[in-house]
Amino acid sequence: MSEVLHLANARLVLTEDVVTGQIVIVDGQITRIEEGDHVPRGAVDCEGDFVMPGLVELHTDNLERHIEPRPKVDWPHLSALLAHDAELASTGITTVFDALRVGSIHSAKTGYGAYARKLADELLDARAAGHFKISHFLHLRAEICSETLLEEMAAFGPKDRVGIVSLMDHTPGQRQFRDLTALKNYVTKKRGMNNVEFAEHVANLKRLQAQFGARHETGAVAEARRYGAVLASHDDTTADQVDTSAANGVGFAEFPTTREAAAACRSHGIAVMMGAPNLVRGGSHSGNVAARELAEAEMLNIISSDYVPSALLLSAFLLADIWDNMPAAVACVTQNPAKAAGLSDRGRLETGLRGDVIRVRTVGNTPLLRGVWSQGDRVA
Known part of the structure; x- marks a missing residue:
């Protein structure tokens, strides 16, 4: 029956x-x-x-929060995966691209190791076994400012069905963290650094970007093509950066930090994604452009829950009030992200x-x- x-x-x-x-x-x-x-x-x-x-989520840090609920606490992975899956289901998300970082730093006290390949295997096994309530895909966050990006990306291939590769460059002094004060507040709270350690951290990241940045960006773009993944930019700030993203073949832009960058995305036909917490809070926690400003300027296409899964549904209703258009608002958390990720069946x-x-x-x-x-x- x-x-x-x-x-x-x-x-x-x-x-x-x-x-x-x-x-x-x-x-x-x-x-x-x-x-x-x-x-x-x-x-x-x-x-x-x-x-x-059902809501479609393209970029969430929620899985990493379950895997490491406190700094240096490694939670049992299958338990974390199941809890993450259940939490997203409880907020209306039925499709998720789980963001996993590729690219590590081993040369400093503030560095971090590789984890994406092992966790991806566990996620794919759980999916194949039918353990999940909702639909899961892989999203690799390619950290340009790292030491081991290309080695970690080489461990993935077309059989993994990586859906999205986003190009991340968190070098201090540009993009999301143009304001070093905002970066210091974020990092020192998360990692417990003192002033000297923070200064060493900033210097090390700038050194890594100078040494590896160009090669890592070129290599990450090539790897995304090898996987057959959609390419996304991250934290573009200037029109020149968006021009580079367009030349790389970017399909959508994650969290452009300025109105200038969002306008450049629109001129290139690149969909703009902003964070639901930004919209709910009324502004960016890093001091960047407000999602509401882009919405009112008709330069917003996709919403991501980012770090608060329940914010995705709430953001759709906030957008419906701003635009007085429920279908257009709901499309930002359903139809538009599905299209950006190449999913035509939902x-x-x-x-x-x-x-x-x-x-x-x-x-x-x-x-x-x-x-x-x-x-x-x-x-x-």
Whole structure:
């Protein structure tokens, strides 16, 4: 017998409109969408709640937080993976690209070692065994300012189905951390550095960028092509940096730090992704451009939960208020990220697509998640 999910009397968030209707999912696939408030026998009465596609997350640090819940605390990985998966499901995320850092630093007290290959193997094994509630893909964060980037990337290949490679350059004094005071506050709190150690850390990163930066960027772009992955830029600040990203074949821009960079992305046809915490808080914690400013200027295409999974759904409703356009807002956390990552089978309520859907009621301006289904199976 076919597994059937039938949600009725719902406000369906379609690509261009919100309509009252019903949706039927059979064996994990959307098979029927109809307008009207009728509740057929056996259907779930959604009582006017929103029903929209499951959220698609392209860049989250959440897995790393579960793997290392405190500095230098290595949590059992399968337990961490399952907890991460369950947490995302509980926030309405049904597709995630788990961001794993590649590129390590061994030459300083503030360095860090490689972990991505081992963790990726564990993640892929758990996925193959059917342990996850939601759909997981790999996202490699290529740290240009490191010692071992190309060696670590060489350990991955097309069989790993790496979905995204993002080009990261966290050299102090530029991009996200143009303001060294903001960097110092972040790093000293996270790693407990004193002033001398922080100065040594900054000097070492600048040395690494000068020594390896150009070769690592060129190599990372080549590796992304070898994998068949979508390439993303990260923290572009100037129009010149965006020009370089465009020349590298970047598909979307993660967290451009200035309006200038966002405008340059738009001129190149590069989708702009901003962080949900930035939108929720009303500004960047690093002092960079506000997501709301880009939204109001119609230069925002994708939202990422970044470091707060629950912020992704909340950001969609904030955007709906800013734009007075629920379908456009929801597209920023569903259709647009799916398209940017090359996924054509999800992100929209359409017949023939995956049955990844969520049911949402609002309490004031706050979304209350009332159900999450991945391929028609309830996961939260």
